[in-house]
Amino acid sequence: MAEVVLNQLVKSYGGMAAVRSIDLTIPDGAFAVLVGPSGCGKSTTLRMIAGLEEISGGTISIGGRVVNDLPPKDRDIAMVFQNYALYQHMTVYDNLAFGLRNRKESEARIAEKIAHAASILSIEPLMQRRPKQLSGGQQQRVALGRCIVRHPQVFLFDEPLSNLDAKLRAQMRIELKRLRERVPATSVYVTHDQVEAMTLGDIVVIMKDGLIQQVGTPLQVYNDPANLFVAGFIGAPAMNVFKGKLDAAGEKVMVEGVALSVGERNRAALRGHAGREVMVGIRPEHIALGSHGNQLEGSVDVIEQLGSEMHLDLKMGNAAFTVARVAPDAPIRLHEKVTVSIPAERLHFFDADSQQAIRPASLSGALAA
Amino acid sequence: MLALIAPAAVTMALFQVVPIILGANASFRDWTLYDPKKTWVGLKHYIEVITDPAFFGLAIPNTLLFLVLSVSLSLTFGLGLALLLNRSFVGQSVVRTIVLLPLMVAPVIASIMMRWMFNDQFGIVNVVLEGVGLPPVAWLAYRWTTMMVIVLADVWLWTPWFAVLLLAGLQSLPKEPFEAAAIDAAGPWRVFRSLTLPMLRPVIVVCVVIRSIDAFRVFDQVWVISGGGPARTTEMFSIYAYVEAFQRMNFGKGSAAALVGGAVIVVFGLVLYRLLNRAVEVSK
Structure with missing residues (x-):
């Protein structure tokens, strides 16, 4: 686990600024949700933390270490993607083992870690299947498993539930909450769904046009919105x-x-x-x-x-x-x-x-x- | 409905079915320009072709060897080029255009170029060899060096074709698994073996099957570079049929050779398709 600190973070594409200047501290073990309409820079911010997007300005530090110039593999993070991004031609087991094998862990150790993750997510019976043979919810569990086995300092979630239907989404939301109890880690979660933001986050970060509009607990942003945008965005209707x-x-x-x-x-x-x-x-x-x-x-x-x-x-x-x-x-x-x-x-x-x-x-x- | 299909059906019948029937008919007859009686001889030509050591002993093996070498080499180089072009770098579009140029060159012209490059007296290749102190080689005077030149011409011609199709395939692959692999600490070789190649396999299969069937009927390069020589050692199936039909004017035997070759490629194509398809199924 580790504290994640974004300091005057900027991302621009050519002259276009996607993220304008973000200062955010996510305490060790906290679950922060970045929420906002599409194009607000939330995914870009997450991808910069992951190292999948170059940083145009400012710094990102994870656990006190500035990671600006580190490749994704050296940042000790794991990420769940919107469309799962599983390795389609590998079995579930190999999907989970891939990152561990690349890090030269012993097969015995890998088997142990996978068994542990599989029991948490109850995906044991799926181990020899391929992603194509799984439902959306099962694929998302495998994607979560791929993160858990690694025991990273930070979990990153990029709209992980948006490809699921409404019922399954509500179910997975509850499972994610349960998962937090069993696998505590600093988490950054991106969504455009304010219900997910309110229900999952310890900290809700509302973004618009590449800027943070308000940071607070779910109750703070609901009861005391900092501006008209937050007021209209949080709460339904x-x-x-x-x-x-x-x-x-x-x-x-x-x-x-x-x-x-x-x-x-x-x-x-x-x-x-x-x-x-x-x-x-x-x-x-x-x-x-x-x-x-x-x-x-x-x-x-x-x-x-x-x-x-x-x-x-x-x-x-x-x-x-x-x-x-x-x-x-x-x-x-x-x-x-x-x-x-x-x-x-x-x-x-x-x-x-x-x-x-x-x-x-x-x-x-x-x-x- | 019938009326809508009719124009296409008639065109196909006239230009494909009828010639095949005419050719098949010819293969059962003694049909030469100086002997217009077209005597029915049954399977005589087929037996001649099949028992001719120059056919199953030389032309068909040469053709298959050429096919395997040309397709596998141009696939390898094409894939390499596609992977390079798939990265963004300065001048990428210029390089892409240059890589595609051989596709615009007619095979006959490319072959003439190749023949001159490997000419034992005036060829640039020997000039370079002599330049670095090596003895010149009479490239087109030996079987295997000639075969090499023919394969080289074909690889040069077809590598861009593979590169274009595989590049299109690469660019249609989803980005996320590669990003997940970057987080999962996979090195470049691991990414290629475990992600790129399996995900690209369907495109590769289609390319290889199409190119293989096409390479089986290779004619221009061989005809221009070696004419099947020296001493028929690089003769391919198409040259065999051509020489028989249009140089010896023995239409009967030429047709029989073409049909036997046709049967060989049908069998070969089916086997290849099955094998590759199984590879794709397994990888799914």
């Missing part, structure tokens, strides 16, 4: 965002002609923005039907029935917003007017120009430290 204007005292915000109280928690931070335009965010799951506290009224545009709950898309003047967690049997009809209540303490505020969060002072202080 996505956070509702309204244009609003603060009153002169900074205690009320006007949204679509309705005055909403900003809440005790936000008041101090908003004082500096009094009288200015802001973006107001509220998560769909925090809005409830009913009329207490802050209220908004809208007409029902779309009803999504999920069985366990309903999602409503409401229209209000020029704005639209989503309400989640509505009881599945609530007597609501299309185009009906409904009143919802918005808890003031759950409101998020963002600067209209910089799109950065306007956070309560206590919180921003805590995050900076």
Whole structure:
């Protein structure tokens, strides 16, 4: 196990910057998930850590050792690829043994290590098969096995679950969590799926346009998104965002002609923005039907029935917003007017120009430290 | 439906089926220009061809030897070139074009070039040999040196063909297994043996089968460089049939030789295909 430190990491192709400047410390044994839309530089970052992509600037160190100029084999890492990248013409056993044989380990030692990994992943019966004879989930297990047998300092995962169907993906996600208990190692995991990021990561790193937008625990990035992008990216359905204007005292915000109280928690931070335009965010799951506290009224545009709950898309003047967690049997009809209540303490505020969060002072202080 | 196939079917019949039937018919008759009676003689020509020591004792073995040497050498060099061209380096496109040039040269011209290069009095090869103090060699006066020149001409002509197809094959291979191998500490030879070669095998099989069948009917290079000489020692199957049919004007025996040779290549091709296909299946 080892700490992974990225220091002002840059990757550019010709004049195009894929990764602009990344500073990130992944503590020993932590599971960090890089998440972001395609083209945000997350895979490029991972491939630079692996040594599959040259570094244009900055440094990468693994376990205190700068690895910029080391080839992949000398970085003591193992990687799981999106399409598994198994050696198609070799048996599962030989796939697992390949890296160990190249490192001149004895066959007895190799057999021992493979038996151990196979039992963890329950792939013992597949040993003499070839990858083509395996299902996607089995292939992914073999790919994981290829990493485990090596006992590397760092595991790298490049969207390992995105080729699996939804059901299998959920299953493998749970298995990955279990695997972490049995095979602890520093891990860097790349995905575009925020559910994977939230469920797997100790640390979630949200990236966009080659820059880190926010680093934090899953709860931190959910509860206190650093900017509008993170707010919209983490959480499903996505956070509702309204244009609003603060009153002169900074205690009320006007949204679509309705005055909403900003809440005790936000008041101090908003004082500096009094009288200015802001973006107001509220998560769909925090809005409830009913009329207490802050209220908004809208007409029902779309009803999504999920069985366990309903999602409503409401229209209000020029704005639209989503309400989640509505009881599945609530007597609501299309185009009906409904009143919802918005808890003031759950409101998020963002600067209209910089799109950065306007956070309560206590919180921003805590995050900076 | 029938009407749509008809033009192709008629063309095939006229230019392929009919000539084969005519040729097969000729092989059973005494059919020469000075004897237009076309007497039916049954299997006489076949027996002559099969019992002729110059056919199964010389022409067919020569052809197979040529085939094996030419195909295996051009495959080896072609694969080497493809691997080199698959790396990115400065001037890659220029090198690629140069490598492809022999493909644009007509085999007859390449063969004439080769014959002159190995000419015992004026050839550049002997000039170079003498330059480094070695005695000149009468390359085209001995069986094995002549065979070598013929094979060399063919290898020179066909290496680019292998290189192009194998390069296309290489570039269509997925990158990830190679990246996984880089992390797995595999050296270049290990990567070639364990990844590149097995993954490329289907392309190699197709190339080898096509080229082998093609090499079996080699004519131009041999005809231009040696004419089958010295003293028929480099005579190939196609030369045998050609000389019989169009120089001795014995159409009957020429046709019989062509058909026997045709049968040999069908058998050879099938066996080769089976063998290579099995190799691919096993590697899967």
